[in-house]
Amino acid sequence: MNYTFTLRTVFPYLGGLVxxxxxxxxxxxxAILISMVIGAVVAVxxxxxxxxxxxVGAAYVxxxxxxxxxxTLYIVYFASPAIGIRLSSFTAALLGISLNAAGYMxxxxxxxxxxxxxxxxxAATAQGMSVWQMFRHIIFPQVFRTIYAPLGNQFxxxxxxxxxxxxxxxxxxxxxxxxxxxxxxxxFETFVVAAIVYVVLCQTINLARLQIxxxxxxxxxxxR
Amino acid sequence: xxxxxxxxMKAALAGAALMLSVGGAAAQQNxxxxxxxxxxxxxxxxxxxxxPPFAQMTPSGTPEGxxxxxxxxLAAALKVKAELIVTDIPTRVTGLQTHKFDLxxxxxxxxxxxxxxIAFTDPYLVTSMKALVPIDSPAKTITDLNDPKIRxxxxxxxxxxxxxxxMLPLAQLVRFNAEADELASLLNGQxxxxxxxxxxxxxxxxxxxxxxxxxxxxxxxAEIAIGLPAGDFDWYRVINLWVHQFNATGKNAVLFKKWxxxxxxxxxxxx
Numbered sequence: 001m002n003y004t005f006t007l008r009t010v011f012p013y014l015g016g017l018v019x020x021x022x023x024x025x026x027x028x029x030x031a032i033l034i035s036m037v038i039g040a041v042v043a044v045x046x047x048x049x050x051x052x053x054x055x056v057g058a059a060y061v062x063x064x065x066x067x068x069x070x071x072t073l074y075i076v077y078f079a080s081p082a083i084g085i086r087l088s089s090f091t092a093a094l095l096g097i098s099l100n101a102a103g104y105m106x107x108x109x110x111x112x113x114x115x116x117x118x119x120x121x122x123a124a125t126a127q128g129m130s131v132w133q134m135f136r137h138i139i140f141p142q143v144f145r146t147i148y149a150p151l152g153n154q155f156x157x158x159x160x161x162x163x164x165x166x167x168x169x170x171x172x173x174x175x176x177x178x179x180x181x182x183x184x185x186x187x188f189e190t191f192v193v194a195a196i197v198y199v200v201l202c203q204t205i206n207l208a209r210l211q212i213x214x215x216x217x218x219x220x221x222x223x224r
Numbered sequence: 225x226x227x228x229x230x231x232x233m234k235a236a237l238a239g240a241a242l243m244l245s246v247g248g249a250a251a252q253q254n255x256x257x258x259x260x261x262x263x264x265x266x267x268x269x270x271x272x273x274x275x276p277p278f279a280q281m282t283p284s285g286t287p288e289g290x291x292x293x294x295x296x297x298l299a300a301a302l303k304v305k306a307e308l309i310v311t312d313i314p315t316r317v318t319g320l321q322t323h324k325f326d327l328x329x330x331x332x333x334x335x336x337x338x339x340x341x342i343a344f345t346d347p348y349l350v351t352s353m354k355a356l357v358p359i360d361s362p363a364k365t366i367t368d369l370n371d372p373k374i375r376x377x378x379x380x381x382x383x384x385x386x387x388x389x390x391m392l393p394l395a396q397l398v399r400f401n402a403e404a405d406e407l408a409s410l411l412n413g414q415x416x417x418x419x420x421x422x423x424x425x426x427x428x429x430x431x432x433x434x435x436x437x438x439x440x441x442x443x444x445x446a447e448i449a450i451g452l453p454a455g456d457f458d459w460y461r462v463i464n465l466w467v468h469q470f471n472a473t474g475k476n477a478v479l480f481k482k483w484x485x486x487x488x489x490x491x492x493x494x495x
């Protein structure tokens with residue numbers, strides 16, 4: 001089969017790529033932040049003294065990790081209107097990706113919690129700190145340092161997962177790729193362009209994470 | 225001198241014969257799709273999965289519908305088995321370009337832009353793309369909905385991508401991969417209007433009583449044809465002849481009535 005690879009054929013469509021990349025980045029960054037918050041709550045629940053709370057935390061993690069993100073997105077966007085919740089494409093995608101990523105985030109944060117010695121909890125309590133103060137000032141800073149490197153993996157996973165948002169009509173990079181490919185019949189070129197955009201977006205987030213790590217931590221090991 | 229000339233002649237003839245035989249072998253190896261289909265004993269036909277009554281999935285997972293019956297009739301005429309491949313709107317074109325299937329019978333609208341990369345037969349149906357809206361929509365005609373707040377559900381890579389913006393330049397386009405997703409979003413109130421084949425619209429209005437209606441006016445006229453990979457005249461010749469006879473013998477009219485419940489509209493454009 002002779003196929004002439006000409007990126008020139010996609011040039012007229014590149015204008016639409018900028019807002020698409022912005023949308024991918026927006027959804028990804030927001031989903032990372034939201035999933036970290038939900039993940040932290042679930043991770044703490046999994047370490048609770050109460051069995052029921054531990055169960056709910058574990059159940060959340062298993063349900064989210066054992067359902068494909070695409071199915072979660074379909075439930076949030078197409079099925080939730082049946083019970084009266086009508087979300088826009090953007091909100092549905094953000095919610096679906098955040099809920100899914102929180103399952104993985106919870107496990108990463110839980111690993112960090114386990115690494116904090118028992119004595120730290122006891123010392124904080126002995127100082128008369130409330131539970132919130134203990135987590136805020138003593139536990140989470142240590143957790144954060146332990147999990148900073150594995151978080152990088154998860155950040156990239158979220159950016160790549162955002163490509164499924166096109167299934168619920170979000171006009172992000174994958175949507176641009178499919179639409180432009182279908183309109184120009186130049187799928188090969190649009191696939192390559194989209195792949196480059198994803199590499200650039202992932203590396204942008206990754207370099208930002210490394211830079212923040214340099215500002216936050218003194219030990220070089222924790223920075224990466 | 226005479227002898228030398230004869231020798232040259234012989235060499236030239238031998239060379240020509242060699243070239244012919246090599247060319248013949250190459251042609252046999254790649255072959256026309258027609259040859260491949262007859263040798264294989266199956267014809268790979270792409271159909272859609274969620275466009276009743278053209279094609280839909282039965283609960284057991286096998287496709288059925290007008291397009292499916294056409295596929296099986298065509299395969300029977302070629303005396304081979306039909307291998308149905310369920311595809312979506314964007315894949316119809318790429319699948320033909322990359323020879324993932326031999327032809328598509330998938331409510332496929334022919335146009336010049338598409339035919340620069342794939343081939344089309346003569347149409348077996350002429351219909352139009354109209355607007356499906358919720359029953360309580362305030363609009364009477366399509367142009368009543370030209371408003372930045374209006375969200376139009378369309379197929380990614382379908383002809384609606386070209387036909388909708390000229391009539392609704394202000395409205396937002398919301399792109400989905402399958403008609404079932406478009407319809408779900410319309411019924412959920414996540415989109416306000418859906419651009420689709422009027423025959424599909426009628427079926428949906430019938431299947432969802434009291435929920436949907438169609439607006440006056442059409443986005444575009446659509447000549448529905450069988451899609452083929454470009455550059456294979458033998459394959460085109462056979463399939464196009466079959467389409468012609470399918471129309472001329474009245475088999476198409478019978479099949480159409482079976483699935484749509486009314487008579488086949490005339491298969492010619494109204495100029």
